């Protein structure tokens with residue numbers, strides 16, 4: 219039995235284990251059955267972040283080797299990736315998450331492309347692509363985004379501006395390739411801007427205050443209301459006084475409207491001597507020399523007439539109601555003021571004054587309750603007639 223047992227053991231050994239002298243037997247059914255006695259598992263390959271540890275053990279009887287993988291460490295991630303730094307494994311330094319910006323919208327003509335996280339510029343703005351150059355009326359724009367690159371400058375009209383005495387002359391555009399006609403309407407002559415600038419040491423005449431115009435106001439010049447100046451005096455029409463000496467007194471002026479009133483009215487108030495209105499009862503020289511009553515008397519007459527509804531469009535009323543060129547302070551000249559208009563009629567007419575009422579103009583001076591003064595313009599004569607006669611009216615104003 220003992221020999222048999224040993225024999226079997228040898229046979230098993232020779233059959234189940236490699237033996238150069240005894241190739242394994244075909245029938246391994248029982249012979250292959252080594253009762254392995256393995257060593258402890260030993261590490262064959264150390265574990266890494268990505269590979270398991272490989273262990274093996276060997277049978278001390280037959281030398282059989284067994285291999286297995288155990289565990290898995292995995293990476294140990296470092297700090298999270300940022301725009302510029304990768305996230306790496308703190309063990310193996312393998313890059314786990316690559317650094318990278320978070321791209322914003324693509325760059326445009328005017329806006330950079332930036333990282334939405336750190337705002338660093340990733341792609342600079344492309345800049346506009348200019349279209350054709352600006353013309354007088356069309357801006358230069360970007361062919362990509364249509365932004366205006368250069369505004370249209372507008373036409374450069376060669377207009378000659380209006381002066382005190384001349385209207386503007388609109389000129390066409392002077393830019394190359396334009397020549398556009400100027401659609402602006404003509405600006406009328408500005409008229410002198412009369413005021414006193416140095417009357418204390420001078421003549422007391424008003425001087426034009428506009429730049430580049432130093433004209434002194436004189437007979438025949440255009441007045442503030444577009445009429446024609448026909449008289450100047452140191453008498454202040456507004457206070458009714460004359461003060462100071464010749465070196466300190468401002469001069470005041472009368473201007474006549476450019477045309478007669480459209481109708482030839484009655485004087486009005488027939489049968490009434492209007493209280494407060496200048497009365498002349500003779501035609502001596504002093505009658506025609508009194509200046510300064512017209513403004514006051516016209517208002518008194520108009521106030522009197524408005525109490526009677528049948529008295530409309532009378533001579534004084536036409537003047538009070540006149541509104542020309544923004545001025546509404548017109549009045550019916552006194553006989554003396556009318557006389558000055560007569561004596562300067564040629565100058566006034568040369569300046570466009572249209573003094574054509576050959577048969578005369580009403581004055582605001584009355585003679586008595588039924589008669590008022592007028593002046594014919596074909597000779598130097600003051601006359602009075604019934605207040606109900608129809609005679610021309612020329613409104614004047616003081617300034």
Ligand SMILES: [Zn+2]
Pocket residue numbers: 252253254255277278279280281282
């Ligand atoms: Zn074995």
Ligand SMILES: [Zn+2]
Pocket residue numbers: 267268292293294307308309310311312
């Ligand atoms: Zn790792």
Ligand SMILES: [Zn+2]
Pocket residue numbers: 301318319320333334335336337338
């Ligand atoms: Zn970034």
Ligand SMILES: [Zn+2]
Pocket residue numbers: 327328345346347360361362363364365
């Ligand atoms: Zn653009």
Ligand SMILES: [Zn+2]
Pocket residue numbers: 354355372373374391392393396397398
């Ligand atoms: Zn132009």
Ligand SMILES: [Zn+2]
Pocket residue numbers: 382409410411426427428431432433
């Ligand atoms: Zn002027």
